[in-house]
Amino acid sequence: MEHAADPDLVRDAKRGDEAAFTSLLRPLLEPAYRLAAGMLQDRQLAEDAVQEAAMKAWRKIHQLREGTQMRPWFLGIVANECRTTRRGRWWGVLKTDPDRRGAEAPDEEAVRGIDLRNALKRLRADQRVVMVLYFYLDLPLEEIATITGASFAAVRGRLYRGIRELRADFPIAEVQA
Amino acid sequence: MNQDDALRSDIHRALDPITGSTPDLMPAIGQRLRPVSRRRPLLAIGQVAAVLGIGLVVGGVIFATHRARVTPTTVTTSPTAPIVAGPGANIAWVTSQQASGGAYTGDLITGIDPSGHVVGRINARDELRSPDGSHLYALVDGGLDVFSAVDGHKEQSFHLQPVTYGLPMLSADGHYFAVAGNSPSSLQLVDLSTGQSVASTNVGLPAFGVPVILGEQAQHVYVVGPTIAKFAFDGTTLRLEQSTTGHTLSCDGLVVGGANSAGGLPFRVLADGRTLVAFCPGDGRVTWFDLVTMKVTHEVVVGQSNPFWVSPVFSPNGNTLYLHEGGTGALHVVDLVHQTIVTSTKVATVDSNPLAWLGSLLVTPAYAGGIDRTAAVSPDGAWLYAIGDFGARGGVSLVHLPDVSVKGRWLPDVSFNSVWVSADGRTIYLLGNGDELRVLRADGSQVTKLSLPANTFGFIVPTIP
Numbered sequence: 001m002e003h004a005a006d007p008d009l010v011r012d013a014k015r016g017d018e019a020a021f022t023s024l025l026r027p028l029l030e031p032a033y034r035l036a037a038g039m040l041q042d043r044q045l046a047e048d049a050v051q052e053a054a055m056k057a058w059r060k061i062h063q064l065r066e067g068t069q070m071r072p073w074f075l076g077i078v079a080n081e082c083r084t085t086r087r088g089r090w091w092g093v094l095k096t097d098p099d100r101r102g103a104e105a106p107d108e109e110a111v112r113g114i115d116l117r118n119a120l121k122r123l124r125a126d127q128r129v130v131m132v133l134y135f136y137l138d139l140p141l142e143e144i145a146t147i148t149g150a151s152f153a154a155v156r157g158r159l160y161r162g163i164r165e166l167r168a169d170f171p172i173a174e175v176q177a
Numbered sequence: 178m179n180q181d182d183a184l185r186s187d188i189h190r191a192l193d194p195i196t197g198s199t200p201d202l203m204p205a206i207g208q209r210l211r212p213v214s215r216r217r218p219l220l221a222i223g224q225v226a227a228v229l230g231i232g233l234v235v236g237g238v239i240f241a242t243h244r245a246r247v248t249p250t251t252v253t254t255s256p257t258a259p260i261v262a263g264p265g266a267n268i269a270w271v272t273s274q275q276a277s278g279g280a281y282t283g284d285l286i287t288g289i290d291p292s293g294h295v296v297g298r299i300n301a302r303d304e305l306r307s308p309d310g311s312h313l314y315a316l317v318d319g320g321l322d323v324f325s326a327v328d329g330h331k332e333q334s335f336h337l338q339p340v341t342y343g344l345p346m347l348s349a350d351g352h353y354f355a356v357a358g359n360s361p362s363s364l365q366l367v368d369l370s371t372g373q374s375v376a377s378t379n380v381g382l383p384a385f386g387v388p389v390i391l392g393e394q395a396q397h398v399y400v401v402g403p404t405i406a407k408f409a410f411d412g413t414t415l416r417l418e419q420s421t422t423g424h425t426l427s428c429d430g431l432v433v434g435g436a437n438s439a440g441g442l443p444f445r446v447l448a449d450g451r452t453l454v455a456f457c458p459g460d461g462r463v464t465w466f467d468l469v470t471m472k473v474t475h476e477v478v479v480g481q482s483n484p485f486w487v488s489p490v491f492s493p494n495g496n497t498l499y500l501h502e503g504g505t506g507a508l509h510v511v512d513l514v515h516q517t518i519v520t521s522t523k524v525a526t527v528d529s530n531p532l533a534w535l536g537s538l539l540v541t542p543a544y545a546g547g548i549d550r551t552a553a554v555s556p557d558g559a560w561l562y563a564i565g566d567f568g569a570r571g572g573v574s575l576v577h578l579p580d581v582s583v584k585g586r587w588l589p590d591v592s593f594n595s596v597w598v599s600a601d602g603r604t605i606y607l608l609g610n611g612d613e614l615r616v617l618r619a620d621g622s623q624v625t626k627l628s629l630p631a632n633t634f635g636f637i638v639p640t641i642p
């Protein structure tokens with residue numbers, strides 16, 4: 001389980017110390033990026049979402065209460081940013097990784113990956129974020145509940161429903177969470 | 178491994194290729210932190226007040242300048258940034274015509290992803306696909322419906338003034354939408370980022386043509402038809418600046434283009450932002466038109482058996498026009514920058530059906546815009562996939578475009594009538610007889626074959642003006 005943020009760093013960050021804030025942020029960028037990439041399935045969008053989330057965290061760090069865990073607080077901002085990004089991007093022209101253009105044809109595993117990604121994309125945002133946090137970031141349900149601001153039971157319900165809906169499009173076995 | 182771990186492993190395998198290694202985000206974040214560094218509240222308030230004050234002054238100057246500005250006489254350049262694929266751009270959307278009592282009632286549009294799964298269905302008509310492939314648009318009574326190309330769900334509806342025979346078009350960056358139509362003869366412009374209809378004008382002449390929107394703020398809108406009309410947009414109103422007379426594009430009154438016509442649009446604005454190149458399916462003529470001087474600057478006529486059945490396809494950079502004759506398998510390559518015909522050669526195999534060309538005798542105006550798409554270019558511009566038409570077997574020819582040579586042929590015993598390549602170039606979709614769709618990988622191996630609703634008509638390809 002994640003430890004609470006270093007109180008000295010939090011205090012300094014609240015005073016406007018950029019170095020303190022970046023020290024708090026640095027270890028969180030990888031899980032944040034993985035969450036955003038899993039949610040948005042687009043590297044460029046994921047980078048943008050994490051950057052925006054970092055800006056919001058910087059502006060809101062005074063709201064971080066003493067003893068609060070930094071990771072779920074920041075990942076919650078990232079998750080919300082991903083939802084905003086998905087809502088707001090309909091008219092944007094998006095970037096894709098040029099290295100992947102014209103690559104060799106996907107093999108069976110790649111096709112299976114496409115199926116699963118598409119199935120994930122079809123999930124509701126609140127289910128998808130739980131699925132990504134649980135299965136991709138390997139976080140415990142308790143922390144996911146903190147990140148999403150939902151109860152443990154609600155998170156577990158979303159997980160089960162997400163798995164059930166995935167199964168409709170993608171053949172997977174029964175899962176015991 | 179338990180079931181939980183199995184799914185976890187599947188999801189990791191599915192998402193890892195998308196995620197890749199975590200980029201170093203801290204430098205960009207650090208740069209952005211500095212301008213918004215949180216200072217003491219009073220200082221911050223002072224800064225905000227100062228910025229607002231400066232903003233008001235600058236805004237006032239800009240507004241005054243904007244109001245006083247005379248509309249420039251030169252054309253604003255079209256967006257030259259490369260169009261990159263959006264979400265859903267690898268999904269093929271195929272129309273199947275619906276009819277009642279023998280009368281066309283609309284289209285059933287089916288989305289198929291690269292794994293061959295149907296991802297969604299849409300009931301619509303007069304469809305259009307965004308340049309980045311991410312959205313589908315359909316004119317409806319009194320408005321415009323917008324659908325996601327990811328799964329076909331309706332995202333938005335925009336109100337439009339009712340118009341009949343409307344011809345819609347998007348700007349290259351997807352920010353603006355325009356529709357020209359008759360009854361009443363009008364041109365409407367919509368800012369898609371706000372969903373607001375920003376301008377509308379009654380056109381004094383029949384607005385029978387396709388709108389072409391140029392400039393980041395849609396500073397100019399052209400209606401390209403038998404004549405070409407040029408409108409200036411100042412942010413609030415559309416004003417007719419100039420119009421040609423007669424049949425500018427020498428196409429016997431035929432409107433070139435329109436939503437979802439063969440191979441997308443048979444015209445394109447070149448990278449210089451001022452030259453429109455159009456292919457006329459009436460006589461096989463390629464015309465260069467200067468959007469600033471509003472004059473035809475050059476024409477070439479490509480010798481074709483029957484240009485009506487030619488599928489015109491532009492290279493991704495817009496510098497080359499490929500004219501593929503589905504009936505004969507001939508390919509003509511036109512260098513649009515140097516205004517020359519580079520080569521004409523036969524690339525597709527067309528045989529086995531001696532009655533195939535009977536189809537060309539049955540052409541009626543009702544078929545305009547419904548020409549099979551018999552060629553598609555890969556997104557890197559290196560390959561052209563060509564098929565025969567009219568039920569002729571011959572499969573798919575792989576044409577290496579740098580030297581215009583056939584390097585291979587897939588499924589030679591199968592007949593196809595339309596081909597489309599996904600935005601990432603990894604998937605080739607082929608429509609065949611019997612409303613059958615095949616999904617192939619870029620190495621020619623088949624992913625799947627599936628049946629589509631009856632009267633399958635063609636792909637809705639991204640329209641790039």
